[in-house]
Amino acid sequence: MRKVLLFLLFICFLSSCVPNKNLIYLQGEPVSLKEIRETNDAPYKLQVHDNISIDIKADEDKYVKLFQNTTSNSVGGGANIPGQTQGTNLFTGYSVDRYGNIRIPYLGEINVLGYTTREVREKIEEKLKDYLTEDVETFVTVRLNGFKYTIMGEVGSPGQKIVYQNQLSILDAITNAGDITVVGNRKNVQVIRSTATGVQKFEIDLTRIDALNSDIFFIKPNDYINVMPLRQKSWGTGTTGLQTLTTIVSIFTLVTSTILIVRGL
Numbered sequence: 001m002r003k004v005l006l007f008l009l010f011i012c013f014l015s016s017c018v019p020n021k022n023l024i025y026l027q028g029e030p031v032s033l034k035e036i037r038e039t040n041d042a043p044y045k046l047q048v049h050d051n052i053s054i055d056i057k058a059d060e061d062k063y064v065k066l067f068q069n070t071t072s073n074s075v076g077g078g079a080n081i082p083g084q085t086q087g088t089n090l091f092t093g094y095s096v097d098r099y100g101n102i103r104i105p106y107l108g109e110i111n112v113l114g115y116t117t118r119e120v121r122e123k124i125e126e127k128l129k130d131y132l133t134e135d136v137e138t139f140v141t142v143r144l145n146g147f148k149y150t151i152m153g154e155v156g157s158p159g160q161k162i163v164y165q166n167q168l169s170i171l172d173a174i175t176n177a178g179d180i181t182v183v184g185n186r187k188n189v190q191v192i193r194s195t196a197t198g199v200q201k202f203e204i205d206l207t208r209i210d211a212l213n214s215d216i217f218f219i220k221p222n223d224y225i226n227v228m229p230l231r232q233k234s235w236g237t238g239t240t241g242l243q244t245l246t247t248i249v250s251i252f253t254l255v256t257s258t259i260l261i262v263r264g265l
Contacts, residue, residue: 021207022185022186022187022207022230023182023186024207025171025186025206025207026206026207026208026209026211026212027207027208027209028208028209028210029209030209030212031209031210043116043117043118044116044117044144044220044221045114045115045116045196046096046100046112046113046114046115046116046117046120047096047113047194047221047222048096048097048098048100048113049095049096050095050096050144050148050221050222051093051094051095051096051144051145051146052094052096052102052112052117052120052142052143052144052145053093053094053141053142053143053144053145054094054104054120054124054140054141054142055140055141055142056124056128056138056139056140056141057138057139057140057141058132058136058137058138058139059136059137063132063136063138064138066105066106066131067104067105067106067107067128067131093145096112096113099111099113100112100113100114101113104124106131107124107127107128107131110123110124110127114196117142117143117144118142120142121140121141121142124140124142125138125140128140143166144166144221146162146163146164147162147163147164147165147166147167147168147221148160148161148162148221148222149161149163149168149173149219149221149222149223149224149225150222150223150224150225151173151174151177151224151225151226151227152224152225152226152227153184153225153226153227153228153229154180154181154183154184154185154227154228154229154230155174155177155178155179155180155181155184155227156177156178156179156181157177157178158177159177161173161176161177163176167218168218168219169217169218169219170189170191170204170206170216170217170218170219170225171206171217173219173225174189174206174225174227180227183229183230183232184227184228184229184230185227185228185229185230186205186206186207187205187206187207188203188205188228189203189204189205189206189225189226189227189228190202190203190225190226190227190228191203191204191216191219191223191224191225191226192223192224192225192226193220193222193223193224194222202215202216204216204217
């Protein structure tokens, strides 16, 4: 009976530890592609509650002062945002309202929902022609004010994150959240994305080197990343060999003590 019990505890010990291969990212050797593969990197289309910065420059400031944002519409009361250009920086922190519009002085409301930043720039450039003469050269820049995403599950620091850059890989996003915990499933990381046609869910195995070629390796703004737990977490037996051994020794001691007590009665 004791041998059977020890054998069962040994099996439990082997199965409850998290294998080292489940903790290592991007395993394997890179494979050279035989043909050029099109990268799925479609431009991001703006959504409600996105925040964009608009910068207009001209030969002289006087030509664009009319469109300067002097209201409290800017983020932080007009404070500078990391990565933001300086100089004749006229618009900062326009939030897309629930109708998909932004409101710019004199230019009025502009619908940006479902448009790329390039398309919004072209819209603004077209509207400026109604106010500026052809001999005035302008340069318009439109970009997202930060890359926002939400990460949950088995990571060191879950929650909503904002990164001030234009492109973000899923590994960058996870690293920014404190990395995946020991009991997080690196083989099954989910990305949930809201699109104009509905909600989409993707899965990616970050332990494989070919994850770098995945269509979702680069995430989109407002994505949700869900890191699933390993089964070892639900078992509660420990994540390392030492933790598991300690748990098994405690169980073995309890069982042995119970048997001795029963026999002594």
